[in-house]
């Protein structure tokens with residue numbers, strides 16, 4: 400099927416945006432596979448385990464805050480596709496400013512649902528795909544958690560770009576719903592159930608493909624997968640897709656501000 404022509408100057412199309420979401424699936428599946436190498440390692444998440452001067456939270460919070468501070472200095476959060484989990488008091492960028500294309504409405508910068516992503520990841524998703532146990536590798540475990548969090552955050556907040564393209568393509572349909580601040584109508588307009596079903600099937604297939612052991616001889620793979628494909632499909636169906644649509648709606652509600 401021919402790619403839809405872009406009707407905007409920056410060449411952005413829904414197909415191109417969706418292509419990026421498909422590529423981001425790889426990053427998310429691989430980051431979960433890497434986290435699954437470690438058991439739960441619950442002290443990583445226990446504030447009473449650490450007594451780090453100047454830090455009152457858990458080890459994972461310490462690692463995320465400190466990493467985000469360094470990455471902020473390196474300019475990571477100048478990119479509108481990146482969203483910090485601890486945005487308060489982030490240091491300014493120390494590197495030359497990169498001119499990112501101005502595609503989104505300025506109100507986009509106020510849409511950050513990382514608190515919801517953090518809660519989903521630690522309280523719902525993590526217990527589903529890691530084994531119980533403690534191997535003492537708490538710092539490495541937290542580093543893998545951050546990779547998962549950043550990959551999920553980037554994908555979910557990509558909903559802003561999806562919403563912008565949909566708005567530009569169907570402005571006459573979206574404007575009345577935005578002016579009425581009508582969430583339900585907006586959700587109905589932006590939902591493509593067929594696309595969602597394809598996404599859930601494809602990410603499960605990627606978990607099978609990426610998560611199987613490579614046999615040099617008989618490739619009749621009989622081993623179990625590094626990551627349960629059904630859990631990846633559920634991650635997208637129950638959380639990633641709904642949270643992405645939450646971002647789309649929140650962005651659209653302020654698109655005419």
Ligand SMILES: C=C(O[C@@H]1C=C(C(=O)O)C=C[C@H]1O)C(=O)O
Pocket residue numbers: 417558561589590591592594595598639640641643644
């Ligand atoms: C991201 C989009 O918007 C919605 C969310 C989707 C998702 O998060 O995978 C898929 C289809 C839509 O219901 C899209 O249309 O591609």
